[in-house]
Amino acid sequence: MPSKLHHISIIIPVLNEEDYIQRVLAKISENSTSTQIKELLVVDGGSTDQTVSMAKQFGAKVISGPKGRAKQMNLGAKHVQGDILYFLHVDSLPPPGFDTQILENFEKGIQAGCFRLKFDTPSYFLRFFAWCTKINQPICRGGDQSLFVGRELFESLEGFDEDYLVYEDNEFIRRLYKKTHFKIINDFVETSARRYMQIGMVTLQYHFAIIHLKYYLGRGPESMYQYYRKNIAL
Structure with a gap:
């Protein structure tokens, strides 16, 4: 009997990101190599610029809700149809074949993981911290590396803790480490060094x-x- 066909739901929380939303949506389209991306959800926390209209122009489904990345990601997770959730920051660009790599790992029984990180700058200082993301320890994790997690596992952990207005990715990933084997995919999400x-x-x-x-x-x-x-x- 053939294995179940899995589907990915991509969730991107945003707030006034008109300078980055088109770039990440274009890169998702360019770098996807499967037919198993079920939907692309942009969860807006009250943007007053052109973020929402730009997202809709690219065919993304836009959901509006309260500001706060944990709240926005949880809201997105409530509206998905796929059985794999892929959380992506708006200024982080997934690598070629990111979806296929996630699916291959999920089909092997890997329920949660992320990619390694690189910055869009030649800085040796930031290269060192990017190199550290190859280490499979919670201290080396962060939301900029993106995150895939099985929907059932996400729901069993009750999602992101909305009390955390910062550090929400790290806190949730620490709970994932305690619950399941966490996989570091040996490929790179490129993130902005703007901050x-x-x-x-x-x-x-x-x-x-x-x-x-x-x-x-x-x-x-x-x-x-x-x-x-x-x-x-x-």
Whole structure:
């Protein structure tokens, strides 16, 4: 008997991303190599620019809801039809054949995983941190690497914790590590270094390290968010 045909639902949370939404949607179309992408959901948190209209022009289904990436991704997951959820940041571009690679791993019984990371800059400093994403440990994970997870597994973990206004990807992935084998696919999502360019590479990496430390020390999502607002948010 042939195995069940799996389908991918891509979920992209956005808020005022008119400069990036067309690029990522075009790259998804260009780099998909299967016929098993069920849908492309752009979950908008109240954009006041052209993000929504641009997404619709590319044929994406747009869902509107409350602002907050965890809330937006959970909302998207409630509307999917596919049995594989693929969460993608708007400024991260998936590699050629990303969908086929996800499907191949899922058919082998891998229920969750991500790609390695590279930045759109030649900086050796950022290259080092990108290299670290090959290490299969929770400390080396982040939302910029994208994330695929079986829908049933996602629902069993009750999705992203909406108390986290930052660090929501990391917190959820840590729960995935405790629940299942987490796979690092040996290919690269390319992400924008725009925030590093705006704030400073060393400075921003330092602030991210402090947020990680706060989590390990049990400071809670509100403490992490207040630190983010003071030191990172623009």
